[in-house]
Amino acid sequence: MSLVHKLMNISHKDVLSCFVMFRLSRHFGILPLAFVRVFFSLLIALLNIMLKDCIALFRPPVLDISEFVRQTTIDFLSGLPQCFLQPASENSQQEKEWGLFLSFLQKNKKVKVAIAKVEFYEFYIVPPCDGAKFCHVPVLYRIEKKQQSKSSVYNESRAEACSRLASSAVGPSKTLERNYVQADPSYLKTLGQAHSSWIFGAVAELVDNARDANATMLEISIDMIYSQKDDKDIPMLSVIDNGHGMTHQEIVRMISFGHSQPDADDPDRIGRFGIGFKTGAMRLGKDALVLTQTSNSRSIAFLSQALNERKDNLEIPIVSYRRTGQFMEVDTSVQTEALVKYNLKAIKDFSPFNKYLIGEKAGLFHAKGTGTQIYTWNLDEWGSNYCLEWDNGMSGGSSFHQGDILIRSRRIRSRPGQMSRMVPLDYSLRSYLEVIFFDPRMKIYVQGSLVKSRPLAKSLNKTVVENGVIMEKSVQLTLGRCQLEWEQANCGIFLYWHGRLIEAYKRVGSMIHNGDKSHGIIGVIDVTDLMNDGNGHVWVHSNKQGFQDCEAYALLEEWLGNRSDEYLDKYVDKIQLIKGNALHKPDHEWVQCDKCRKWRMLTPGFDSKMLPQEWFCYMKPFSGKCEMPEQKVGRGVITVSAKRSQCDPMENPSKLIEGLLENANSTSEDSNGDASSQTVEDDVLPPLKRLRRGPPRDCKQKL
Structure with a gap:
């Protein structure tokens, strides 16, 4: 009133x-x-x-006890801040009720905890100690959900009082709030939708992080692991690299939300938008654990949908350690001991990891090793099965029996002019990782077997390097023919940004409508500079699977179409007589050193199949040193294979025809001979006269 x-x-x-x-x-x-x-x-x-x-x-709030629960069902009490509750009885009846309430709690102290909610605070009233007077009772509390409180003196003063009391009871309270993010837990599902159209885009995000960490080795595999919560074996995807790892501040940034984009484009980094790990991990599965180590620290982070189910605020447990001599001890400068215990218990209760398994995985870092390990489980499902399927392959087998991770649907991605149904890159992780980098240096293992990288620009036949300028920025396109893509009826341009594949098999020019003529034609280009507007903005989608619609991209498409059409008109053979099974043998064959990761050009005539599984620079046929620079193909000219016929059709066309017929007849006989292709371009072949029938002309005159 x-x-x-x-x-x-x-x-x-x-x-x-x-x-x-x-x-x-x-x-x-x-x-x-x-x-x-x-x-x-x-x-x-x-x-x-x-x-x-x-x-x-100014009357103190009235606490309505909503429920009594068992202490064993609340696993986070030990990590909550504490204050003390004192009664404000208005009469003797209320004072009597207070005594009865505390007596009830003390008699059932092993099983009962009273829960009360006021505004955005949730209070857990625990039983008083034996022999304690009933003047006050310890209360644990947490912020359940922050809302805009009503403007009143009571609300403001109460919040300040609770903060002061918590500070005096358990030390700095800010460390306890680091577990919480002001976001609804359903936002984790929203993050996973960034790669909803292609799940390998999520894997690529984790590969990007490994490359940005200067990793030289990356292992990707899916293995079965026992889950105590589910009481069965479940598949778990692991991504392990030997990069420089992350400090506590860096891992907090990685799992946090709402970072601003940098003002400048770093040419040495692929990651830019600050959401790669979160979008990738939440697309692959519902729960992810990160274990990372630097030379002086180790951190564990847990991003989980199961942990945050039915919660109002997103909770992300993080535990950090610092190196002291030969040991890793809890870093109390960024967290309290109570918070560490609470976070480790949350990880244990909602993941397959316990302290022994965490210790086993930490042992993979060895003595002073560094790196990052990402484990994802509760994998995305496809019907009654998982979206991904995996094959461990055969140890010691051929390249056709190596392990792989596949997309179960085997669906081909939609592209303009796409007609082929054989695009392994779209559903085979091994095939995708073979070409994911413009200049591959990192060793990548899938299901325990090494991925043999394919530097596309060095793997083409009839290679042409085209240079141009678009919007006052230089671009360089490498065009050529690839035997593998010809067999699979594929063609198009591979567009890289910061050395990472963004678009594959992009058809331009006449490729869109004249696919038969373009089979096997592959282009490779890096558009890092062109897709940077110079003001810190890049024209790349945040999921790094496409480019934005902009003027630079439109001009690039036009330029690529013109260069591709010119290549088709000039260098594509009209008549092809095949000798052996290699129609478009690469102009040069290359091998990568397993130590320095440099590419070495093989000598003409050397059979690359004779190379060992692990090859180093000192071995034949290179017989050099790792310090020697890489060899490069000259720019701006068409390079012809050393095994290609050098006959000039204009000088002696009859000799050319005889040679072609002879080669065509001997193809089936000489199966172990030269495997190069013999081709004739009919735009330079002189016209042939029509053969006359009947007796010679002089015979007719005599008759």
Whole structure:
């Protein structure tokens, strides 16, 4: 009831008497004693009303106990801040009720905890200690959900009091809030939708992080692991690299939300948008654990949908250690011991990891090793099975029996002009990782077997290097023919950004409508500079699987189409007579050193199949040193294979035709001979005369 309404309840007789006496005093100049009595009566009544309202305004909150639960069902009590609750009894009955309440808690202290909610705080009233007086009781609390509170003196003063009390009880309270992010847990599912169209895009995000960490080795595999929570074996995807690892601040940044983009484009880094790990991990599975180590620290982070189920705020446990001599100890400068215990218990309860398994995985770092390990489980499902399927392959087998991770649907990605149904890159992780980098240097293992990288620009036949300028920025396109893509009826341009594949088999120019003529034609280009506007913005989608619609991209498409059409008109053979099974043998064959990761050109005529599984620079046919620079193909000219026929058709066309016929007839006989292709371009072949039938012309004249 408002103050005005309460004043209206004062006796009308008293108010009228006071008014009449006041008028008489002004007329006669006398202040009657009765007037003074009535006036002070009204004043006292008014003060009583105001005092009651003030008492109600500053009255402590009334806690409504919502439920009693067992302590064993609440696994996070040890990590919560603590304050003390004192009763504000208004009468003897309430004081008696308080004693009965505490007696009940003390008798059931092993099983009972009272839960009360006020505004955005959730209080856990624990039983008092034995022998303690019932003047106060310890209370643990946490922020359940922050809402815009009503503007009142009571709300502000209570929040400040709780903060001060928590600080005095358990030290700095800010460290306890680092587990929480002001975001709904369903946002984790939203993050995974960034790669909803192609799950290998999520794997690529984790590969990018490994390359940015200067890793030289990366292992990707899916293995079965026992889950105590599910009481069965479940598949778990692991991505392990030997990069420089992450500090506590770096891993907090990686799992946090809402980072601004950098002002400048770093040419040495692929990651830019700050969401790669989160979008990738949440697309692959519902839960992910990160174990990372630097030379001086080790951290564990847990991003989980299961942990945050039915919660109002997103919780991300992080545990960090620092190196002290030969040991890793809890880093108390960034967290409390209580928070560490709480976070480790959350990881144990909601993941297949316990302290022994975490210790086993940490042992993979060896003595002073560095790197990052990412484990993802509760993998994305496809119907009644998993979206991914995996094959461990055969140890010691051929390249056709190596392990791989495949997309179960085997669906081909949609591209303009796409006709072929054989695109292993779209559903085979091994095939995708073979060409994911423009200049591959990192060793990548899939299901335990090494991925043999394919530097596309060095693996083409009839290689042509085209240079151009688009929007005052230089671009360089490498065009050629690839035997593997010709067999699979594929063609198109591979577009790289920061050395990472963004678009594959992009058809341009006549490739879109004339696929038969373009089979096997492959282009390779890096557009890092072109896709940077110079003001810190890049024209690349945040999922790094495509480019934005912009002027630079439109001009690039036009330029690529013109260069591709020119290549088709000039260098694609119209007549092809095949000798052996290699129609488009690469101009040069290359091998990568397993130590320095440099590419070495093989000598002409050397059979690359004779190379060992692990090859180094000192071996034949290179017989050099790792310090020697790489060899490069000259720019701006078409390079012809050393095994290609050098016959000039304009000098002796009859000799050319005889040679072609002879080669065509001997193809089936000489299966172990030269495997190069013999080709004729009919735009330079002289016209042949039509053969006449019947006897010679001189015979007809004699008749």
